[in-house]
Amino acid sequence: MDTGKKPRHRPVDLVKREAILDAARDEFFTHGFAAASIETIAAVSGVSKVTIYNRFKTKETLFAAVVERQCTMMSAVFVAPDAPGTDLRQQLIAFGETMVDFLTQPHVMRFERRIGAEAELRPEVGELFLNAGPRRLRRELTALLESAVSKGTIRPCDCEMAAGHLYGLICGFDMFFARFSENGPDPHQLQQQVPDAVDRFLDAYGD
Amino acid sequence: MDTGKKPRHRPVDLVKREAILDAARDEFFTHGFAAASIETIAAVSGVSKVTIYNRFKTKETLFAAVVERQCTMMSAVFVAPDAPGTDLRQQLIAFGETMVDFLTQPHVMRFERRIGAEAELRPEVGELFLNAGPRRLRRELTALLESAVSKGTIRPCDCEMAAGHLYGLICGFDMFFARFSENGPDPHQLQQQVPDAVDRFLDAYGD
DNA sequence: TACATTATGAACGATTGCGTTCAATTATAC
DNA sequence: GTATAATTGAACGCAATCGTTCATAATGTA
Structure with a gap:
């Protein structure tokens, strides 16, 4: 239940999440999971490395999030x-x-x-x-x-x-x-x- | 020309070359080039890391050798x-x-x-x-x-x-x-x- | 046996990169 | 303005790994 109660503090920047996932997608898919660099992802998405770790616990989590986003993107396409x-x-x-x-x-x-x-x-x-x-x-x-x-x-x-x-x-x-x-x-x-x-x-x- | 002149020293162990390439193939194809570990390849092939570097200048060279061997192996198969x-x-x-x-x-x-x-x-x-x-x-x-x-x-x-x-x-x-x-x-x-x-x-x- | 070369093992320097910590800054609601 | 939480930048510890060096051992020929 979203009580609509607005918190009295700085909200999370939702745009940044997409930026992170975009950069992560490129980095992961170009270099592979192992060779991908979180620091590069941070740099490309214009976000601090700490921010990434605040939102995605580990590199694995971030990768999973990328894959999931790509998958839902894919499944949205197939309309017969x-x-x-x-x-x-x-x-x-x-x-x-x-x-x-x-x-x-x-x-x-x-x-x-x-x-x-x-x-x-x-x-x-x-x-x-x-x-x-x-x-x-x-x-x-x-x-x-x-x-x-x-x-x-x-x-x-x-x-x-x-x-x-x-x-x-x-x-x-x-x-x-x-x-x-x-x-x-x-x-x-x-x-x-x-x-x-x-x-x-x-x-x-x-x- | 192979003058048949035998050198008066220890010959290279040709069996080891195959062992190295086998281990390298498995390691490279399982983990990818970047994540593959030369030390693992050395351990699996039962060879010293230095020996690998003596025969293959760099990781890239070793990878290229593996790919080339696989390719010639493949092209040998296609007989119509x-x-x-x-x-x-x-x-x-x-x-x-x-x-x-x-x-x-x-x-x-x-x-x-x-x-x-x-x-x-x-x-x-x-x-x-x-x-x-x-x-x-x-x-x-x-x-x-x-x-x-x-x-x-x-x-x-x-x-x-x-x-x-x-x-x-x-x-x-x-x-x-x-x-x-x-x-x-x-x-x-x-x-x-x-x-x-x-x-x-x-x-x-x-x- | 003497020699020449290959192979080993251990250590090293340098780099990279994950994940963490912390003090400082920013943005929002009240 | 103040409280609260998000964000940042810089630094750190730690582990992994490439590629190198070097002294030593192993293995073949003459």
Whole structure:
């Protein structure tokens, strides 16, 4: 219960919290947890090191906070564009384009790369990420395909597997390659490949 | 020229070099370059720290040596099983199974995860990896499909894109998910999905 | 046995970085 | 203005680690 009773003292600066988390995100994702420097984070965010330790008990806590913020940010993105009325091909293309748009963002790619590495020693971080992003994505895509099956637009199949197939067709080698090169995939080029991928998917699964 | 002239002194212990590289691989890929400890590597490989510095000038040099060894190890694997005489479906299934077999090896997955992260600060490492593995893989798969096109087994198409499609169909979500969970993909299950993926590929590209 | 080189172990200097302490300053409510 | 809490800057203890030095031991050839 927030009694609205205002304390008679200096309030915490909420802007600073975001600044800290922003700087921490960059530092952690660029150098990794171990090599990240709290002092650098303090300097970049324009905040005293003590302030950071006042708000986040340890380096681990700060890292967890960063990951959590990124995860909620991610899960907010996946809203299935189940625009009824348009045909399946258009729906799948829209879905694919949204997905590609999202996945090719530099900061998303950096997030992915870093979580993959950190999960080596911190499995719970990997789980958090999976639940916030990939599993959600698969669930929604599967639901979309199940609805298509029930409408008879595509033939009956294991829709979860089909979702994986569509995802794979869209990404091809590109997302794989992009993880290891500084200049990620050309989002524009990947966009152009989406219709092709969807058409191959419909060749394979269409009625 | 190796004149066969034997030096009259204690020779270098070649076994130790491998031991060092093995320990270094584990340490680097588990903790990342920055957090890896040379002293741990020395202890695990049963070698003095000075010996390591005698053979590898710096930590960076040692890391580079590890990456290079892993890369040559990888490039040695990709021999296209272009068994002529078998039909395309069998050929693609064999290719897929070999690929899955290789990619799901725990030490290969750890290599991938770590290179992805390190490439953030060391692009040249990412390039090395790409040339040793993924690009080679794509080249061979593309060649296989081109030969299939010329034989009329599948219809004419952009074979490099088709190769990406086949790769994507085979991996689906699984390789993606596996990067973030401690228990990787069930290689057995992935194996079973290969024929399905190949059949969907042939649905889409078959003549 | 004498020699040449590799390998070891222990210690060192220098750096970095976490997390803490403390006195001083700032911002807000009353 | 005063009380209260947030924030700062500087300094500290402590541990880890890179890379080096050096005296000593081990291992091979001649």
